[in-house]
Amino acid sequence: xxxxxxxxxxxxxxxxxxxxxxxxxxxxxxxxxxxxxxxxxxxxxxxxxxxxxxxxxxxxxxxxxxxxxxxxxxxxxxxxxxxxxxxxxxxxxxxxxxxxxxxxxxxxxxxxx
Numbered sequence: 379x380x381x382x383x384x385x386x387x388x389x390x391x392x393x394x395x396x397x398x399x400x401x402x403x404x405x406x407x408x409x410x411x412x413x414x415x416x417x418x419x420x421x422x423x424x425x426x427x428x429x430x431x432x433x434x435x436x437x438x439x440x441x442x443x444x445x446x447x448x449x450x451x452x453x454x455x456x457x458x459x460x461x462x463x464x465x466x467x468x469x470x471x472x473x474x475x476x477x478x479x480x481x482x483x484x485x486x487x488x489x490x491x
Contacts, residue, residue, distance in 0.1 A: 384469035397435040411483035
């Protein structure tokens with residue numbers, strides 16, 4: 379995947395339903411190959427000068443680095459948070475067959491479907 383390196387994007391969502399809505403949109407639109415939803419995480423974070431605690435779900439989205447801007451923008455349009463967590467992590471290595479599948483399951487602008 380040299381031109382478009384593989385990434386994992388971490389996204390938190392307030393409910394399983396919102397997490398599924400985001401995951402389905404990203405995969406349906408071809409900008410993510412897969413989105414795994416980890417249910418019921420507890421997040422403790424600082425917001426507007428207070429320490430907050432909330433139950434959330436965590437999405438683990440697999441895609442290409444070149445598609446991150448499209449994913450970021452799409453998640454922002456669907457998300458209910460003012461400042462959603464949308465963090466990209468590079469995949470340094472992986473099963474070659476999986477990385478090949480990831481590439482074929484996602485679409486860059488101008489690529490054939």
